[in-house]
Amino acid sequence: MMTTTTPVKAEARNLSFFYNGGNHALKGVNMPLYENKITALIGPSGCGKSTFLRCFNRMHDLYPGNKYEGQIVMHPDNTNILEKSVDPIEVRMRISMVFQKPNPFPKSIYENVAYGLRVRGENNKRMLDDKVEEALKGAALWNEVKDRQQDLAFNLSGGQQQRLCIARALATDPEIMLFDEPTSALDPIATANIEELMSELKNKLTILVVTHNMQQAARVSDYTAYMYLGELMEYGDTDTIFTRPTRKETEDYITGKFG
């Protein structure tokens, strides 16, 4: 059962989301994210798990006509990050994101990692050097690239590029990191590296990950949420969800009868 002693880092309260055009993609989702834990979102395509994830850094604000209802409250400051008065940029400075496909900038490895800091106006060379090194170490990429930080990021392999994107997201010391199917474009070895990395990262921050891969959810996450058609069907600690799900739909999805 859920441990009640784990502090909550953020929680969605009755969160609904409407895409431009009226598609009701999330329907009253209530869900906590526990601090220093990995929460996995699973469910069939189109169930709203990526939509839910992208609410956390207000990515939907980039496109006109999208509408949130409800709240996402961050602790300990109790800020509702969906509030109109909260600037999405402020939210993105606290919550960073790693995307489905590696998307490094066509710049050097160094500049990719440093970008989040440059955006904040940090131009001190020594400070940047230190932070870049720290982030690359945090993303388990330092040993592979330390002698070629000025090389173009595109020259790295797919798995290395994704770790570079993690380093970029890590360099700004976020409180929460969002992963949107981070390994779906990677081979099994690169996938294993990323999963291992996520398990290490949770010591420093809180992680929310969307995955299509059931085994991955079972391997890396502490909590799992099963979503279907925009609703949160079941949420609990990963062991329980995978061994004794309370709902039939969850069990059908996990065992592959459906989805």
Next chain:
Amino acid sequence: MNPQPQANTLKNLDEVRAMIKRHKLNDYIFSIIGLLCLMVGLLTLLTLFIDLILSGYPKLLSASFYTDFPSRRADSAGLLSALVGSSLVMLVTFFSAVPMGVMAAIYLEEYAPKNWFSDLIEINVSNLAAVPSIIYGLLALGLFVYILDFGQSILTAGLTLGLLILPVVIVATREAIRSIPIAIREAAYAVGATKWQVVYDHVIKYSFGGILTGVIIGMARAIGETAPIITIGALTFIAFLPPSPITTAAPFLNFEWLSSGFTVLPIQMFSWLSRPSEAFHVNAAAAGVVIILVTLLMNGFAIRMRYKMRKNIKW
């Protein structure tokens, strides 16, 4: 080893082969027609170009053709004032069309709200690119020459051609901006960049090659434009150069050249062509070759730049 049993279902292979043959014939016929169409266009142009070279080569090869002013005598007439005039006009065109066009395109792509009004603007920018150039000439005559009183000057000509290629620059810039994947923008926004930071650090930098290509192709079009330049009243016989833009005394820059009278390459060519004397037609042919070469060089440079810029960007 036991003999393997053999499959005993057989389609009518002859029929299949005949069908493939029929279908392949279509390939063959189309490739012949396509090649013919290509050749009609290419060979016509090539013939024209070679004919120009053959008619103009005595002049093309003489250095004095490029360093002499126009003259009443065909053999001592040169292109100098047209070359300098074209260069200075292009300079004004570049500095008026590029900043305006690039900024307008960035606004339309990144900042403008998407509604019926921006759709209207979008359609009309493309329409502007199709407006005949002489209309721009009339507009410029009314606006720049009469209302703003810039005179029949390099400034007027440069601004006119700038207006003419503005839609080309806008369209090319928008295309270049659109080719940047959404994933790259989202990556920048996700680390907390503002819109301007995304535009300045990413959009402009990654679309630079495409923008440059559009600008150069626009300029290559502008350099051969005759109609609007005639409309605003370019001179055809000019035996002096505009004041130099760079001076030896502080502040080292001089803008008097902007209000100077001028001629440009296509007008010089036109003026020689309209002379009855056969000797001037040689000059006209040579001037034609120079215009075509300049255009080709600019386009070649554009292709080269695009290739270089794209080399480090893979998406």
